[in-house]
Amino acid sequence: MARQRGVVLWDKWRxxxxxxxxxGQTVAAFCRERGISRPQFFCWKRRLREAADGGxxxxxxxxxxxxxxxLRLRNGRSLWLRPGFDAGxxxxxxxxxxxxx
Numbered sequence: 001m002a003r004q005r006g007v008v009l010w011d012k013w014r015x016x017x018x019x020x021x022x023x024g025q026t027v028a029a030f031c032r033e034r035g036i037s038r039p040q041f042f043c044w045k046r047r048l049r050e051a052a053d054g055g056x057x058x059x060x061x062x063x064x065x066x067x068x069x070x071l072r073l074r075n076g077r078s079l080w081l082r083p084g085f086d087a088g089x090x091x092x093x094x095x096x097x098x099x100x101x
Contacts, residue, residue, distance in 0.1 A: 016036070027041060068082050079093070
C-alpha cells in the first residue's frame with residue numbers, strides 16, 4: 001500500500017513539472033495558481049531530474065523500516081532489500097551494474 005502511494009506521489013509531481021513547463025508560466029505563477037509551495041516544487045523537480053539522470057537520491061529514514069526497501073534502477077529493474085541486508089554485497093552488485101551499463 002505504501003509503495004502504491006509513493007508511485008502515485010512521484011506520478012503527481014512528474015505531471016505537475018510537465019504541466020508547468022508546458023504552461024508558459026513562471027514557477028511562481030504556476031505554484032501560486034495551484035496552491036503549491038515553490039520550495040517543494042523545486043525540491044521535486046530536482047528529485048525527478050536526478051532520478052531521470054540515473055543519479056542516486058538521498059533517503060533519510062525517520063523510523064527503522066521492518067518492511068523490504070525497493071531500490072529502482074534506471075533500466076527499469078528493481079532490487080528489494082530486506083532489513084539487515086549486506087551493505088558490502090549491495091555495493092558490489094551496484095558496481096557490477098554500473099560496469100555493465
